Amino acid sequence: MRQCDRCGFLIFQHNAPCSRCAEEMRLAREALVPRRKPSVWRKVIKWLLVCLVVAVLAAAAVITWFLNTAGESFRSLG
Numbered sequence: 001m002r003q004c005d006r007c008g009f010l011i012f013q014h015n016a017p018c019s020r021c022a023e024e025m026r027l028a029r030e031a032l033v034p035r036r037k038p039s040v041w042r043k044v045i046k047w048l049l050v051c052l053v054v055a056v057l058a059a060a061a062v063i064t065w066f067l068n069t070a071g072e073s074f075r076s077l078g
């Protein structure tokens with residue numbers, strides 16, 4: 001019986017690899033590989049959607065304001 005040099009986990013067979021370190025390495029590799037690109041794209045798409053919504057709201061506000069002022073100036077003219 002010995003202790004793992006890296007995590008201090010007890011290993012019962014003397015020349016067996018540490019199962020805890022092996023599991024940690026496997027989890028770290030799984031976490032690194034698939035995640036990189038989709039998160040960036042999701043962030044970009046989210047910001048694009050937010051910008052689109054803001055632009056639509058601003059356009060609606062400008063159109064409403066324009067119609068109001070145009071209607072008022074027509075009314076004052078005629």
Ligand SMILES: [Zn+2]
Binds near residue numbers: 005020
């Ligand atoms: Zn270990």
